Amino acid sequence: MEKNIIPHTYQISQDDRKKLNNQNSFLMWFTGLSGSGKSTIANVVEQELYKKGIKTYTLDGDNIRKGINNDLSFSPEDRTENIRRIAEIAHLMVDAGLVVLAAFVSPYKKDRDNIRSIVKDVNFVEIYINTSAEECERRDVKGLYKKARAGEIKNMTGISAPYEAPENPDIEINTEKETVEEAVYKIIEFITPKLQLNHE
Numbered sequence: 686m687e688k689n690i691i692p693h694t695y696q697i698s699q700d701d702r703k704k705l706n707n708q709n710s711f712l713m714w715f716t717g718l719s720g721s722g723k724s725t726i727a728n729v730v731e732q733e734l735y736k737k738g739i740k741t742y743t744l745d746g747d748n749i750r751k752g753i754n755n756d757l758s759f760s761p762e763d764r765t766e767n768i769r770r771i772a773e774i775a776h777l778m779v780d781a782g783l784v785v786l787a788a789f790v791s792p793y794k795k796d797r798d799n800i801r802s803i804v805k806d807v808n809f810v811e812i813y814i815n816t817s818a819e820e821c822e823r824r825d826v827k828g829l830y831k832k833a834r835a836g837e838i839k840n841m842t843g844i845s846a847p848y849e850a851p852e853n854p855d856i857e858i859n860t861e862k863e864t865v866e867e868a869v870y871k872i873i874e875f876i877t878p879k880l881q882l883n884h885e
């Protein structure tokens with residue numbers, strides 16, 4: 686399809702916006718099963734960044750699947766489109782000069798690789814919240830695993846749909862061995878150099 690889209694060159698760049706904010710901008714992407722701990726950990730990381738005066742925004746199921754992506758199901762094709770749109774939104778926010786936290790199951794490797802190419806490698810930190818399906822089912826925070834076992838939910842990741850674990854994440858947290866505090870410390874330690882304005 687011919688699109689005839691010719692981008693306009695704006696004078697204020699991403700670097701200008703970072704300078705004005707006096708911070709670097711990048712995307713932290715949390716992936717893992719439902720109930721693995723993505724939101725719990727992202728929430729505390731964001732609070733720690735807030736205390737440091739870092740401007741952030743968190744994208745997760747509530748503000749995305751109930752809003753802009755409320756037309757998408759949990760089929761493999763719709764999950765791919767879900768992640769693609771979120772990556773594009775995150776890219777705009779990183780371009781705007783924010784540190785963005787995104788917490789999505791994002792079970793397919795090819796979809797996560799696509800995020801990396803949309804936001805560019807240098808701006809992307811992949812955080813794998815590694816919690817076994819058995820433990821997530823034991824927690825069953827939202828009662829979804831019970832519903833999936835009863836056949837009321839199709840395509841439930843970890844039960845009736847696959848989760849392709851990241852092979853080489855920047856950070857891996859095993860929530861069956863590490864506490865929330867330990868996880869947050871590990872993440873903050875990793876990203877602290879990246880918060881600096883001139884970090885490459």
Ligand SMILES: Nc1ncnc2c1ncn2[C@@H]1O[C@H](COP(=O)(O)OS(=O)(=O)O)[C@@H](OP(=O)(O)O)[C@H]1O
Nearest residue numbers: 719720746759764767789790791792839840841842
């Ligand atoms: N079938 C199925 N599989 C997995 N998860 C399900 C499903 N149906 C509903 N939910 C709820 O939707 C949240 C996952 O949405 P995501 O947008 O993160 O999923 S995905 O990245 O497109 O795979 C997920 O939220 P989290 O628990 O925060 O991960 C669930 O609450």
Ligand SMILES: Nc1ncnc2c1ncn2[C@@H]1O[C@H](COP(=O)(O)OP(=O)(O)O)[C@@H](O)[C@H]1O
Nearest residue numbers: 718719720721722723724725826860863864865
């Ligand atoms: N070490 C841990 N890290 C994160 N969550 C944990 C940990 N140990 C237990 N939990 C619990 O697991 C649940 C994770 O739920 P949630 O953060 O909503 O997961 P997700 O966003 O991945 O669906 C919460 O009830 C949380 O208190």
